[in-house]
Amino acid sequence: MADKALSGLKVLEWADFIAGPYCGKLLADLGAEVIKIEKPGTGDEARQRGPFPGHIPHPEKSGLFLYLNANKLGITLDPEIFTGKKILTELVKKADILIEDHAPAAMVSLGLDYTSLQGMNPGLIMVSITAFGQTGPYKDYKGYAINASALGGQSVCAGEPGREPLTPPLCLGHYQSGAAGAAAAMAALFARDFSGRGQQVDISEAQVWATLHTGNQESSFIMHGMKRMRWGHRTPGVYPYTILPCKDGFMSMIAIQGYQWKRFLEIVGDGQVPEWYANDPRFQDRRELSLKYADEMDALLAPWLMAHTKQEIYAMCREKRIPFAPVRNMEEVVNDEHLKVRDYFVEFDHPVAGRLKYPGAPGKFSESPWAIERPAPLLGQHNEEVYCNRLGYAREDLERLRNAGVI
Amino acid sequence: MSQERQYPLQGYRVINFGWVFAGPYLATMMGDLGAEVIKIETRSRVDSMRLSPDNLDRDPDRDPWFHSGVRNQLSVTLDMAQPAAIPIIKQLVKISDIVVENFSPKVMRDHDLHYESLAKVNPGIIMISLPATGHYGPLRDAQTYGPSLTGLAGVDNLVGYYGERVLGLQQAYADVNSALHGAFAVLAALRYRKRTGKGQFIEMAQLEAVIGIAGEAVMEYVMNGNVLGTQGNRYPTMCPHNNYRCKGEDNWVSIGVKTEQEWKNFCEAIGNPPWAQDERFADKYSRLKHQEELDRLITEWTVNYTHYEATDILQKHGVAAAPCLDTEGRFFDPHLQERRTYLEVEHPTTGVDFIANTAWVLPDNPTEIRHRSPLLGEHNSYVFKELLGMSDEEIARLESEKVIY
Structure with a gap:
């Protein structure tokens, strides 16, 4: 096996659905060893989510789960049971990074808050990913992706004026907070090199929206009183900055430079800017055009x-x-010639779901490769490997742990 | 503490060729972590981040976006179009660790500043390119703006009211997304170099980085040949799941209900109205099937409260809710304030700026704004004299030849 960027890094992932698992995936795909902890019986929530082949639910065939959890070892464990908690702490002692997505208060009541865990492993970096973060008046609020994008200001930026704001589709924010967690975990490793100590990386999905995605609006607000709102299929300021229907779908049409817009009008006018445009003084200032006459121009x-x-x-x-x-649409994306030439999508086998195509690397590394070495684990697939071979439990113990509902 | 504070990236230097705006955002994250970031820019082609649509004064030193997005960076002016600038840039690369660029594919090669050339000067260099569609492939020369990339990537096709026309994200989501993934990639490569001594080149096509965050839509097509259209605020495993109108002007509360327990809590929170017992809403399957009617009935309750009041009532009952905040609302929100989401920074051209904090919180290494957003060319003297040891005469000559410009 080739040496990878994160070879040797030991990661424990006790997180469900998208945000935490995407963080774990980014690390695993660059070579970290990620042990994923799932609830005994049902496993990660993403196993129930799908999509499923033929729309027939099956816990080993959920597309979302299979995509997010390749390259990981999978164990079942219930840390809410005494013995389960004990096993979790044994694993934590051997880990560099713990990724988790639980409510802060729940971690405290389980005795698994950062202070307690750091007592056992001073170098531990704990990446905690929640909707609103570890501090502040809303830290104990319950929150899903739709709530984080609401507070973080992303939702009011999409949709039509007067109608309800649109949250980004398919919990996109979870991927943003997962990626922020992965980057911040790397930063915490560099900090640990100096200090010898780990820390609890605090990822609030609402904050990721409110800073990276919508944060630049605040300085415009303070400087000029400007507010970003939702304007339907276009953004005012310059025309065209819009999405318009064509014969078989939609075109995304943005021309910041004047020459780009002029060239397009020349195509429309068969070689020259159409008279209905050139002779209308109202259309010549593209800012005015975007603010007052956009509907007319669309038509x-x-x-x-x-x-x-x-x-x-x-x-x-x-x-x-x-x-x-x-x-x-996704049919056009998955079959795109450009992406084919670049080998973007990857294909690999899974013992139950079979051979499937998946989204590939977010980036191509010249020295330390991104690679999928193994498919997503079956529920509890690596229990024996982890509990017996690494923690030294006997096979009979495994049976007992299983019967007691610990694993 | 007597010893100097140690930042996570203390001692690392980043050369940032990036402009509007994946590259600069990535470089700012490195700067926030304590690296010394030098932004190379020029008056002959001013970074459009300095002349954003929100820059009403058209003064490149007074752009609100730039003030927020480019801080903890130093600015030098060097015009890459002048051949004499190239050796100077290479000298800088020689004493640096990371190079960031997001030009269209040919630019760095045309200026002999592509990875192979820079690695000759500094074999340990880590270089990341963030082209729109990639350095090779049939679409390599495609011209795009951030918002059109989410169109090409299949994401915009999902954005619109359920079953209605496509509206799109209307934002440079792809730039931000690749800046974030790029920051992770660079730091991982830096870990690798720390262990092996080897530098490398990372090509991160923004198109590809953004497809990966629409995993569900990709898998739905791969598994079932199904093409997902506009999703509205619906999600297949949650209902209710929407933003609901509240008291006041354009106030909305987001509500998400996943489990049957949460549904019970929700009904209790809104006072157990008779319709909540209706068999159309008896389980998640039924609710998903009748969600338009359900949303209408929920709105009859939410319009009696402000978005904050509704949030408070629902959260007290263990229901996920949050107000939809706009630019102004976020500025005054107590939670975002307590978490120092926006930082007050003095700036010579504006007096005071409020700028966005880093996306993450490292409790032991809180973000400090060591350098507020730089004026164009503000650090020429530090970089050319102190770092590169150039003489005043040489600098003056290069200025008169518009190499330093």
Whole structure:
């Protein structure tokens, strides 16, 4: 096996669904050894989520679970039972990083809060990922992705004015907080090199939205009183900054530079800017256009757009260096020639789900490869490996632990 | 403490060629962790982050986005289009650890600043490129802005009211996403170098980094040939799951209910109205099937309260809820305030800025703004004289030749 960026790093993942597991996946795909802890019986919630082949639920065939948990060892463990907690602490003693997503108060009542765990392993880095974080008045609030994106200001930025704000689809925020957790865990490793001590990395999904994604709005608000809102299929400030329908779908049309917009109008006008545009003084200032006449302009462009397909428009725009792009669906993305040439999607076998294609590396490393070495674990697949071979439990103990509901 | 404070990336130096805005965001994360970040920019082609749509004064030193997104970075002006600038840049790379760039694919190669060339000067260098679609492949020359990348990646197709037209995220989500994934990748590569001594090149196509966060939609197509359309606020395993109108102007509360226990708690929180016993809402399957009607009935309750009041009542009953906050709402929110989500920083052109804190909290290494957002070329003297040992005459000559510009 090739030497990987994070070879030798020992990670424990006690987290469900997307945020924590995505954090663990980023580390595992670069070579960290990630042991994933699942609830005995049902396992990670993502096993129930799907999608499932043929829409038939099966805990070993959930697409979300299979995608997020490749490269990990899987054990079952219930740390709420005395013996389960004892085993968890044994594992924590051997770990560099613990990823967890539990309510802060629940960790305290279990005696598994950071102070307690650090007592056993001073170098432990604990990555805690929750909706609202470990401090502040809402730290004990319950929160899902929709609540984090609401507080973090992302939701009010999508949707139509007057209608309900739109949370990013499919819990996208969980991936952002998982990635923030992975980056911050690396930072905590560098800090540990100096101090010899670990720390509890505090990831609030709401904060990831409120800083990275919407944070620059605050300085505009303080400087100029500006507020970012939702404006439907467009963003005012310059026209076009919009998504418009064409013959077979939608085009994402943004032209910040004037020449880009002029070139597009020349395509629409068969070689020259159409008279209905060139002769109308109201349309010449693109800021004014975006604020006052955008509906009218959308309607004027519609006949031409509706007469052409995404691919036709995209081809013409690329030739003229106009940065418009088709809004693609997943069929178009998965079958995209560009991504094929770049070997983006990866394919691998799973003993129950079979051979499937998955999203691949977020980045290509020239020295230390990103790689999938093993598929997602079956529920409790590595119990024997971890409990007997690493922690020294006897096979009979395994049986007893299983009967007691610990594993 | 008598000894100097140690930041996680103390002693590392980053050269940032990045501009609007994946690269600069990544570099700022390195700066927030204590690395010395030098942003190379030029007056002949000012970073559009300094002239963002929110920059009403059109003064490159007074851009609100730039003030927030580019701090803990130093600024030098060097015009890469001038051949004499290239050896100077290479000298800087020689004494640095990380190089960040997000130009279109040919730019660094055309200037002899691509990885192979920089690795000759400094074999341990870690370089990350964040091109839109990648350095190779049929779409390599595709011109995009951040928001069109989420279109190309299949994400925008999911954004809109359920079953209605596509609206899209309308934001440079792809830039932010790749800055975050890029920060992780660079730090992982730095761990590798610490262990092995080897530098490397990371190519992170923003398109690819963003597809990975839509895993469910990819798997739905791969497994079932199903193409997901606009999702609205629906999620297949939660109901209710929406933003609901509240008292006041454009106030909304987000509510998510996953388990049957949470549904019971929810009904109790809203006073157990008679309809809650209706068999149309008796279990999750039924609720998912009748969610439009359910949302309408829930709104009859939420409109009696502000978004904060509704949140408070629901949370007291163990139901996940939070107010939908806009720019102003976030600024005054007590939770975000207590967590120092926005930091007050003095700046010579504005007096005071409020800028976004780092995305994460490291309790032992809190983010400090050691350098507020730099003026264009503010650190020329430090970098050219102190770091590179250039003479005043040489600097003056390069300034007159518009190499330093």
